[in-house]
Amino acid sequence: MKSHYLLERIGSAFLTLFILASATFFLLRLAPGGPFDGEKALPAAVRENIEQRYGLNDPLPEQFVSWLKDISRGDLRESFQHEGTAVTDIIGETLPISLQLGGAATLLALVLGIPLGIAAGARHGTWLDRSVLIFTAAGTSLPSYLVASVLILIFALHLQWLPVALWEDSGAIVLPAITLGLRPLALITQVVRASVFECLGADWVRTALAKGLAESRVLGKHVLRNALIPLISLLAPITAGLVTGSFLVEMTFQLPGLGKYFVSAVLNRDYPLVMGVTLTYGMILLAFTLTADLLCAWADPRIRLDAEGGKS
Amino acid sequence: MKTGRPLRRHAHFSTLIALFFLGALTGIAILSPWFMPTAEQDISQRLLAPSLNHWMGTDSLGRDLLTRILDGARLSLATGILTAIVALFFGTAVGATAGWRGGWVDRTLLRIIDVFSIFPSVLLAILLTVFVGRGFTGILLALGLTGWMQLARLVRAQVMQMRELPWVEAARAIGAPQSRILLRHLLPNLWSPILISLAFQIPTSILSESFLSFIGLGLEPPLASWGTLAAEGFRAMRSFPHLILFPGGVLFATLLSFQLLAEGLRRSLDPRDATRLQSGGSG
Numbered sequence: 001m002k003s004h005y006l007l008e009r010i011g012s013a014f015l016t017l018f019i020l021a022s023a024t025f026f027l028l029r030l031a032p033g034g035p036f037d038g039e040k041a042l043p044a045a046v047r048e049n050i051e052q053r054y055g056l057n058d059p060l061p062e063q064f065v066s067w068l069k070d071i072s073r074g075d076l077r078e079s080f081q082h083e084g085t086a087v088t089d090i091i092g093e094t095l096p097i098s099l100q101l102g103g104a105a106t107l108l109a110l111v112l113g114i115p116l117g118i119a120a121g122a123r124h125g126t127w128l129d130r131s132v133l134i135f136t137a138a139g140t141s142l143p144s145y146l147v148a149s150v151l152i153l154i155f156a157l158h159l160q161w162l163p164v165a166l167w168e169d170s171g172a173i174v175l176p177a178i179t180l181g182l183r184p185l186a187l188i189t190q191v192v193r194a195s196v197f198e199c200l201g202a203d204w205v206r207t208a209l210a211k212g213l214a215e216s217r218v219l220g221k222h223v224l225r226n227a228l229i230p231l232i233s234l235l236a237p238i239t240a241g242l243v244t245g246s247f248l249v250e251m252t253f254q255l256p257g258l259g260k261y262f263v264s265a266v267l268n269r270d271y272p273l274v275m276g277v278t279l280t281y282g283m284i285l286l287a288f289t290l291t292a293d294l295l296c297a298w299a300d301p302r303i304r305l306d307a308e309g310g311k312s
Numbered sequence: 313m314k315t316g317r318p319l320r321r322h323a324h325f326s327t328l329i330a331l332f333f334l335g336a337l338t339g340i341a342i343l344s345p346w347f348m349p350t351a352e353q354d355i356s357q358r359l360l361a362p363s364l365n366h367w368m369g370t371d372s373l374g375r376d377l378l379t380r381i382l383d384g385a386r387l388s389l390a391t392g393i394l395t396a397i398v399a400l401f402f403g404t405a406v407g408a409t410a411g412w413r414g415g416w417v418d419r420t421l422l423r424i425i426d427v428f429s430i431f432p433s434v435l436l437a438i439l440l441t442v443f444v445g446r447g448f449t450g451i452l453l454a455l456g457l458t459g460w461m462q463l464a465r466l467v468r469a470q471v472m473q474m475r476e477l478p479w480v481e482a483a484r485a486i487g488a489p490q491s492r493i494l495l496r497h498l499l500p501n502l503w504s505p506i507l508i509s510l511a512f513q514i515p516t517s518i519l520s521e522s523f524l525s526f527i528g529l530g531l532e533p534p535l536a537s538w539g540t541l542a543a544e545g546f547r548a549m550r551s552f553p554h555l556i557l558f559p560g561g562v563l564f565a566t567l568l569s570f571q572l573l574a575e576g577l578r579r580s581l582d583p584r585d586a587t588r589l590q591s592g593g594s595g
Contacts, residue, residue, distance in 0.1 A: 016426045023427065024439065031442045137575075141567035143519055145526055145542055146560030149549050157550060244432040251527050252546070263527060266438055278435065285430040 009293060013286050020282045021071075021275070025064055028271055035080045035269040054080070071279075077272040081265065087276035090261060095280065098250065098257035102242045104173055105181035109238075113185045117192025118227070122219055124197050132189060139186025144245060147179045148252045172255075180249045184238045191234055195227040202226075232295045239288035243281055327576030330569035337566065341385040362554055369554040371544065377555070380541060381562050387537040388563070391451060392518030398456025399517070400463065400510050404502070407467025408494055412475060418468075425461050433458040437520060438529055446532050455520050463509045467502060474498055504581040511574035515567040522563055538563045 036050055051057050058066075070077055076087035120132035155161050155175060199205060200223060208218045247259035254260075258277060265273040362369045369377050410421035428436070440454035474480055475498070483493045518538075524530035525539025526546070533540070538559050545555030 012426075016423065016430060019423065019427045020430060027439055027443055033442075137568060137571055138564075141515065141564055141571050143522060143542070143560060143563055143567070145523075145546060146556070146564055149546060149553070149556045149560065153549065153553055240429070240432065244434050247432065247434055248523055248527070262435060263438065263529065266442055274439075278431075278439075281432050281435060282430045285432065289430065 005297065006294065009290055013290050017279070017282055017286060021068075021279060022064065024275060024278050025067065026060070028269070028274060029060055029063075031269075033269055035271065067275075076276040076279075079265075079273045080270045081268050081273065087272045090273065091258065091276055091280055094256060094258045094260060097255060098246050098259065100173060101176055101180060101249065101255065101257060102246050104177035105184065105242060105246075106238075108177060108181035109184035109188050113188030114192055114228070114231075117189040118196050118219065118224065120189070121193040121196025121227070122200065122223075124200075129193075132193065136186040136190045136193075139182050139189075142182060144179050144183075144248055145252050147182055148175070148249070151175045151178060176249050176253045176255060179252070180242065180245050183241060183245065187234065187238060187241075188231065191230050192227055195230045196223055199223045199226050229299050232292060232299055235292035235295070236285075236289040239292075240285055243285055324576070326572050330572035330576070333565060333569045334573065337385055338389060340382055341389055344382050344386070361552075362558075369552075369558070371555060377541075377558055380536065381538065381559055384536055384538045384541055384559070385562070385566075387531065387535060388518050388521065388539070388566075391448075391455070391521045391531075391537065392514045394452050395455040395459070395517035395521070396510050396513035398452055399459040399513050400506060401460075402456065403460035403463030403509070404467050404499070404506060406460065407464035408471050408498065408502075410464070411468035411471030412490070412494055412498075414472070421464075422468075425464050428458070429461050431458075433520065434523060437524060441524070441529060446529070448531065448535070451521060451524065451531055455517055455524075458520070459513055459516060463506070463513075466505055466509065470502055470505065471498055474501065508574065508578045508581060511570065511577050515570035515574075518563070518570075519567060 034056075035054075036047055048057075056063070067077075074088070076091070079085050079087050079090060082090065116132055120129045123129050152175065196219075205218060205223060208222055209215065246257065247262065249255070250257040250259040251263070258280060261273060262277050264270075265277065371377055371380065406421050406425065410418045410425075436458050437454045440457060441450055444450040444453050471494075480493060480497060483497050488497075521530055521537060522539030522542065525537050526543045528543060530539055531537055541559040542556055542563070545552075545557075545559055549556045
């Protein structure tokens with residue numbers, strides 16, 4: 001039963017990834033414009049030669065099959081723009097930076113969000129709770145470029161504590177990570193706050209308190225464990241937000257991450273690079289969605305029995 | 313239970329402020345072409361800091377920033393609202409079809425929802441704009457197609473639950489056509505989740521559009537939304553911080569207001585939320 005569920009989910013994930021890849025492939029190819037439509041038109045013969053070399057003149061389905069063969073061998077081909085550089089190399093170079101950024105932001109969100117949420121939930125209706133509420137409402141509505149500008153203005157330009165953008169510097173990750181982490185921080189705080197508050201009203205908390213357990217123990221042990229379960233289901237949407245967010249934060253701070261090449265790759269119709277980046281993002285998201293689903297199933301057996309995953 | 317009351321009044325108050333702000337903004341955005349001067353270029357008045365004459369300062373061509381922001385409001389609000397409606401339409405249509413038909417239709421649509429969900433929204437929007445173009449309609453479609461999945465899942469689950477209910481069965485038994493049952497009997501029962509989701513989708517759409525414009529892939533000039541203004545401001549931030557802080561700040565206030573409004577809407581429309589608040593308060 002258990003392994004059956006796991007297998008089904010993994011199979012389904014691969015199917016989704018395959019559909020994503022084909023959809024992107026055809027969407028990109030059927031879009032107007034081509035990789036070699038420069039400002040100056042290339043001589044017809046030269047153009048013919050280049051297109052021949054990249055196999056762009058074959059019928060689309062044929063190109064698709066040959067591309068599938070290549071990626072099944074782990075070959076994402078060469079970038080058009082950055083001639084002679086394999087797309088896998090570009091991804092290998094940029095992905096770690098994006099992952100570092102995402103990791104730092106997640107860490108920040110968890111380390112601050114869980115205690116804030118618990119404190120606000122346990123002191124429901126107090127000034128602390130209200131300030132946290134205002135903070136989380138603001139945190140989910142702040143556009144990241146505004147956060148970025150304010151942080152840069154204060155910490156990099158005014159106080160000169162941290163560098164503005166250069167990645168080489170060791171403190172460079174701080175401002176982007178705060179910018180990226182603010183939204184998940186607000187989300188996590190909101191969810192933990194709500195579920196702590198809900199748990200505190202439960203019968204078993206009353207029982208625990210009635211039999212004389214200290215409030216701190218009830219909160220730290222009984223409530224905390226139950227209150228963190230909703231966080232698991234938040235994992236997938238938060239990762240999705242982080243992936244999109246990291247893309248924007250990288251653009252804002254000019255970080256050499258995975259998102260850096262995407263826009264220019266799309267505009268220049270650098271097919272292999274666009275496909276490579278899209279697949280990488282898709283795989284990351286899928287991996288986290290899958291992990292979240294499995295964790296949910298593990299934490300709450302009802303989902304496992306409800307086979308078709310139709311949770312609202 | 314002691315705290316329930318003041319908190320709720322507090323929430324109502326913030327909803328009212330949000331409503332007032334958005335109402336004023338929308339009013340100005342709609343009416344401004346008639347009573348406000350357009351932002352005139354005046355090179356002698358370039359890049360001024362905020363003053364009594366120019367409340368938010370001027371930009372690099374000497375145009376009044378406040379005027380430009382109010383101008384941008386029209387575009388940003390319109391994109392946000394229309395995009396949310398597009399997303400709403402897709403979400404409801406796909407979700408209702410999947411939930412109603414079940415079987416292979418459901419499985420196929422669910423798969424499509426999955427595929428869209430693992431596509432980072434901004435990347436998808438960028439790819440789609442390549443395909444549909446970067447005009448107003450292009451942006452609407454591209455952003456609308458990135459934000460419908462959650463509502464589709466919700467509507468699907470609700471329709472699945474409802475179609476087994478006695479009154480739906482009764483409608484089927486007297487021979488009502490499927491389209492009639494869906495449109496007349498099921499959808500009216502879904503209007504509150506749809507409305508709530510619309511309210512949450514609008515700020516998301518405004519934000520996404522501003523990002524696209526910020527990275528230079530949104531609406532094409534001469535159309536200028538808040539994202540366009542912010543992009544201009546971000547480049548000049550070092551010396552002229554007002555150019556980024558004001559457009560960003562107005563965008564933030566708008567998003568926050570929509571968020572508060574949506575929360576207020578949910579509190580008053582979602583029966584589950586209300587009962588939870590009560591049982592939580594009394595427990």
